[in-house]
């Protein structure tokens with residue numbers, strides 16, 4: 001039996017971190033590994049924790065898309081997960097997608113870790129406890145047999161590489177409010193030469209959590225000036241080329257330490273391209 005790779009050591013959590021991008025930093029990598037792959041007992045110290053229902057975001061997102069594909073009769077053989085980070089949603093999608101799921105992220109370290117844990121079918125990583133303490137977690141991926149192939153690559157959501165004929169489905173989870181031009185990012189999937197094939201599904205999950213550090217307020221979807229919400233602005237951009245097939249709110253939780261959590265509620269829509 002092979003020893004699982006060490007994805008993130010405890011001394012990396014509290015040391016000086018010179019990584020350039022936010023999502024390359026050790027603390028963020030640890031938080032996303034826990035959110036994407038952690039069991040409820042890894043995340044919470046008690047089953048009655050008030051945020052327990054927000055656990056399992058990757059699996060819920062994947063099941064929602066699987067259900068939409070079934071309901072609309074869309075065969076999904078080849079799909080793209082944009083802004084995949086350490087790849088937990090990519091792996092969840094591989095349980096039902098027919099052939100291949102490609103995860104793309106601009107953070108080289110996230111992609112390196114996603115690849116390492118895919119090769120090693122798991123790995124160990126450290127999470128912050130209270131004060132100076134850390135805890136090691138070992139994650140194990142199920143055997144790949146019967147699942148779609150999973151690939152990861154470094155790439156920019158604003159300049160995506162397509163495939164012959166376009167992907168059957170594309171996921172943008174919590175990334176539209178992180179790219180520098182959200183409307184231009186969405187435009188890549190429209191039209192006949194798009195990255196998404198005609199009849200394909202585009203799933204957009206976003207808490208609409210805008211910050212000027214990521215994009216100029218002038219390009220945010222929605223506007224206080226004409227009293228348009230982000231969800232309304234999205235609908236306006238999508239209405240000419242897509243039919244809405246599902247809409248839900250999906251909660252998720254990122255753990256900072258046992259006494260501090262970031263809770264979010266993504267607005268999730270699934271669109272079928274005409």
Ligand SMILES: C[S@@+](CC[C@H](N)C(=O)[O-])C[C@H]1O[C@@H](n2cnc3c(N)ncnc32)[C@H](O)[C@@H]1O
Pocket residue numbers: 023082083084085086104105106107110155156157158172173174175178179180
């Ligand atoms: C909030 S995290 C979401 C991660 C994951 N999709 C999820 O829902 O848990 C945003 C991710 O988008 C990535 N990202 C930000 N800008 C990007 C860009 N221009 N191209 C590709 N990925 C980007 C970040 O590196 C980060 O991994």
